[in-house]
Amino acid sequence: MPVKRKRAPRRPRDGAHSGTVDSTVDGTVDGTVDQRAGDRDEHDDLSPTSARGYEAFGRVMAALATEADFIESCRDLTWWRGADHGWHIEWRDGPYASEVAALLSGHVRASDGPLVTEKGQGSAGSAVLDVMGVRFELRAIDPMGRAALRARAGFWRLSEALDTTRRTNTRHPWEELLGG
Template identity: 70%
Template structure:
């Protein structure tokens, strides 16, 4: 007769199949933060290499290149209705935000700030491209993209 052995847990104490309430809250907070960021097209469009990963201590790490300062993103998230949170620390390169009891570590690599992003002449915004009410003598962005 053979014995059945239970699967061993990883040595770091985390369980990849953890469906506890704490794990659910962690993912809910992450969803709220990402939904809040998705409503800010200017942020998403100005960033390169937007990445995120779960931290070992029930936290989330979000990192991007270019785009706004980490303090600007933390302030934006702290007052957004979906992801209302509390800014713990913030500077231009990194910020720590707490949303629904979950810690978010934000990191901006080579940030430019929102004012610099808006003033860049070669920055193409989706909102401007889709604005058909704006009449100018210059070609619209979609005309340049489509060659019209």
């Protein structure tokens, strides 16, 4: 038996509240100001502040993606948008939150200077940053630190795998694939 899907009513482009609207001076039925429409526009996903939040998130994730050590060492890397329209980034193992905050402070830059300011002293487990006016909360669960990760035996490192200047006894992955 097919199930009919209900569709939400479309919101008008001018941001007016959907419903019965009289053509009074302020556009509401009883002449009072509609606070819900103002609140919705203020926190709408299409607002300029939301666009800045997503741009800041994109810059942070791009900076983290350039660090192979960070991406390879973290398990369960996750992120979500908080109720205050800030971002929360959380990972298991990997570097300390203060190390990631320092890394982001160095990598997220504009042409005229850094876009990151640290809010307070970061610890091993958590750090708070302000990136382009957007709050980022970094949280490391059971962190090991970058020094311990580099010294850890058997830890696969992308930089070592791509270093073709150093000859090793083992065959490279592309030699295995090409039969060389």
